[in-house]
Amino acid sequence: MREPRRDHYIKPATGPDSDRVLDDAIASLGTLRNLPWLGDAGATMHLLVSLIHQAQQQLPQAVADAREQDYSWAEIADLLGVTRASAWQRYAGKTTTNRTPTVLD
Numbered sequence: 001m002r003e004p005r006r007d008h009y010i011k012p013a014t015g016p017d018s019d020r021v022l023d024d025a026i027a028s029l030g031t032l033r034n035l036p037w038l039g040d041a042g043a044t045m046h047l048l049v050s051l052i053h054q055a056q057q058q059l060p061q062a063v064a065d066a067r068e069q070d071y072s073w074a075e076i077a078d079l080l081g082v083t084r085a086s087a088w089q090r091y092a093g094k095t096t097t098n099r100t101p102t103v104l105d
Helices: 016-032 041-068 073-080 084-094
Strands: none
Touching (some): 041 084
């Protein structure tokens, strides 16, 4: 059976929990890089952009892993907050090359 067409997206969830995790990530990364992040807007912007870019680099692997776990493109699109067509166009060619290697016990 064919999946119904989806032309909507689910907005990513943000809130106090996300703020706390992000604040902790900024503080940790600033400490690791020995940056004076507390109160320094430039350092905070640098750290935020670094975290955003890192997350964007990890998305293709997360999508590939989701496909490996039998997530449909519609489900992946909903999780990404885009349409199914957008998710497929952006990630379909990357799903076989970015899968996390399976570790056997």
